[in-house]
Amino acid sequence: MRKVQRPNDLPKDVLLTCISNYQDEDLISRMESAAPLIVAASDLFEEKVISKTLHTLEPHDHEGVSGIVSTKEMKNIYNDKFAKKGQPGRDIYDRILNAPKLNKCPICGHRVVSTLDHHLPKAKFPALSITPVNLIPSCYDCNNTKKTAIPFSAEEETLHPYFDDVEGDLWLKAEILEGKPIVFKFYVTQPDNWDELKYKRARNHLKIFELGKLFSINAAEEYSMRELTLKRIYTKSGSEGLKIQLKDYAESAEAVHLNSWQSAMFRALEGSNWYLDKYFETEVSSSKI
Numbered sequence: 001m002r003k004v005q006r007p008n009d010l011p012k013d014v015l016l017t018c019i020s021n022y023q024d025e026d027l028i029s030r031m032e033s034a035a036p037l038i039v040a041a042s043d044l045f046e047e048k049v050i051s052k053t054l055h056t057l058e059p060h061d062h063e064g065v066s067g068i069v070s071t072k073e074m075k076n077i078y079n080d081k082f083a084k085k086g087q088p089g090r091d092i093y094d095r096i097l098n099a100p101k102l103n104k105c106p107i108c109g110h111r112v113v114s115t116l117d118h119h120l121p122k123a124k125f126p127a128l129s130i131t132p133v134n135l136i137p138s139c140y141d142c143n144n145t146k147k148t149a150i151p152f153s154a155e156e157e158t159l160h161p162y163f164d165d166v167e168g169d170l171w172l173k174a175e176i177l178e179g180k181p182i183v184f185k186f187y188v189t190q191p192d193n194w195d196e197l198k199y200k201r202a203r204n205h206l207k208i209f210e211l212g213k214l215f216s217i218n219a220a221e222e223y224s225m226r227e228l229t230l231k232r233i234y235t236k237s238g239s240e241g242l243k244i245q246l247k248d249y250a251e252s253a254e255a256v257h258l259n260s261w262q263s264a265m266f267r268a269l270e271g272s273n274w275y276l277d278k279y280f281e282t283e284v285s286s287s288k289i
């Protein structure tokens with residue numbers, strides 16, 4: 001999970017921008033009446049996400065925004081006036097969408113951003129449909145994997161790229177399943193300065209977004225592209241030379257992102273005595289005969 005600068009657009013401004021080209025006077029009037037409630041819901045959301053108590057928020061889809069604006073109308077304002085190209089809210093949508101560096105999805109840190117994910121789904125929390133801090137730039141898969149899941153406990157809250165900063169601590173690791181082809185299994189480890197809740201949330205983040213599978217598949221491919229190079233180093237310089245090279249790869253990856261799957265993969269290889277001593281041993285010794 002990668003940190004992203006939070007959007008500073010105010011919920012009321014977003015709402016007024018979105019309704020600026022509505023023709024239906026009754027709808028405009030009701031949206032304006034609902035504005036203070038939407039602002040209050042947004043403020044409460046932010047307070048709860050910071051205090052890790054989002055699970056205490058009750059879904060309000062049955063009443064829309066206090067019965068003034070329906071859930072369907074809130075979904076429509078997001079789809080037709082905020083996310084749709086050429087509509088008044090689209091500039092704000094684009095600004096949020098384009099915030100992550102290199103256009104990488106902050107949730108998985110791997111795929112490309114293509115949409116905005118509602119941290120709390122608009123189907124269950126319609127008042128938060130166009131709340132900027134509830135909208136996270138996301139790849140299609142992360143958005144689609146979570147769907148409309150909501151947390152029922154603090155542990156179930158996935159990490160939030162605007163409010164959680166986990167980039168400075170080492171928490172993503174991989175273990176090697178010994179065999180050929182080599183398999184990497186990713187898991188979350190608890191840094192000393194993390195409490196149990198943060199650890200459980202990070203673990204849940206990996207689980208909900210199915211990141212272990214994504215990382216394993218990509219690590220297997222990345223490793224296979226490096227194997228010939230690594231085998232040559234082992235042949236020339238043995239286990240020690242291999243370890244030095246892998247440490248170098250790990251440090252290079254860590255200099256960019258400490259908890260990328262690449263960093264975890266190289267750390268796992270460098271730390272595996274089985275890999276360093278045994279993996280190439282048979283092939284290299286038999287080719288010398």
Ligand SMILES: [Zn+2]
Nearest residue numbers: 105108139142
């Ligand atoms: Zn993603």
